[in-house]
Amino acid sequence: MTDLTRLTAAELAAKIHAREVTSAEVTRAHLDRIAEADGRVHAFLHVDTEGALAAAREVDAGLEAGHAPASPLAGVPLALKDVLTTEGIPTTCGSKTLENWLPPYDSTVTRRLREAGIVILGKTNMDEFAMGSSTENSAYGPTRNPWDHERIPGGSGGGSSASLAAFEAPLAIGTDTGGSIRQPGAVTGTVGVKPTYGGVSRYGLVAFSSSLDQAGPCARTVTDAALLHEVIGGHDPLDSTSIDAPVPPVVAAAREGARGDLSGVRVGVVQEFAGEGYQPGVLRSFQAAVEQLRELGAEVVEVSCPNFAYALPAYYLIAPSECSSNLARFDAMRYGLRVADDGEHGAEEVMSLSREAGFGAEVKRRIMLGTYALSSGYYDAYYGSAQKVRTLITRDFTAAFERVDVLVSPTTPTTAFKIGERVDDPLAMYLADLCTIPANLAGNPAMSVPSGLSDEDGLPVGLQIMAPTLADDRLYRVGAAYEVARDAAAGGSLVHQVPELEAAK
């Protein structure tokens, strides 16, 4: 029998809907794989075995009764990042503060997954409150990269990306504030998409930086990501920043792209994202990918976005500022960790001691940085200037998209670094988000699609594709065309080159 964990979500759905295999069997196969692999990989913080099997049996019963599947992905299992609330299932955000917290409601993303018949296997590990680029900031220990267990799986959504590369789940959900879907996708050889800001509801997404946070699909193929995008996307009255417009036709675009013709598509290479600090093997992989786009018929030009150099510093003012305000809700009064409630300490002391005990170093750093950037006397120089840079980044994108249909760059400057390598150097860690941040600041959509392995270390590299606001479908057309060409040239899908568990050190 075929190993069900090696199939794509689309293939699994086809088999389930044709009654060749049950959703319960598919779900059981993935739960078995988690039991086998997760002791090493640690992609999951919580596995909901009973809930997953019950959801799968419900899908099977519906199909058995002759009902049409609830969605094209009904019955397919998924790994959910632990920053989206799930009623009655622990949601920790990778923080001690929320250890054992059982949310009283589902996020909109969770609800849409359930309504689509998608089987939620469990909750994936992440940097605490999504602050980080390596998943080392999780209070529950790091996740390991399935390509090399000594290396990081990216962050903050390292649990989601690792679950895909370890074949523990065919689909996952991530959230991307500065690159937390795309950078983990790049370093694990998987696909990750940050939709247009407002394209997927933030209701029930525990807020880090509200003007930047965006949930999106993670998968092993572009088409699978598109299918998931259509399930979770769309207007939600519960999120006032949700865009009241139809979801861009991403599945149709992926299918069009898969035909392998990019004639008439103008691709801009961002000049600023190369040079010092970029690993040579990453740049060579990127150049080869650009060459492949050209062979597919795309017209490739160089584009300058001079203000992109200021995106990283602007981000590390805006995101901490918003986080210092958002995380004020963790006050040890209504939910979350409370310490020193001994009758001696007053409310403010209990609050300060609880936050000290509940938050890790990166979260504290960012709260203090944000508190500083928003203080009177410093506001204009720091937060105010960062907001102006945001305008300049948006103008760079607008000018670029007058000349080209999509922009491309490497997703992140290096391949997966070693666990522990950057943990004491916040600035070195922040550089992992260098290329992904502009799309968060301007709100436009972006994707990371694997572009093969770096020739010097044999680790995955990601190609980033960026499109104008609400033109998410362009990502899928270009991404799918590239994926088909790359797989044809390489003789198979990249992610299947992941070493077996025992072999990956």
Added chain:
Amino acid sequence: MPNISRDEVAHLAKLARLAVTDEELDVFAGQLDQILDAVAKVGEVAGDEIPPTSHAVPLTNVFRADEIRPGLSQEQALAGAPAAEEGRFRVPRILGEEQ
């Protein structure tokens, strides 16, 4: 001269309700100083004539119908509370602290 002193970091921690330790203060003061050095670069291009952007989607006044819909029950709202008593959140005393 550093951007930020150890005393200023201690003040920030107090404002942010973080009871940080002395050892943490030593580490954070150095790191925050370095980070501020790097992010201050935004000042190079932030001219007076450039309007700020606070949000990627420029929406104002998003309304919804004023209709009653179910919220959390009292039991649900209290389910995650560190301490509850008589159907309410129980909190530590708020009077008698310094100031």
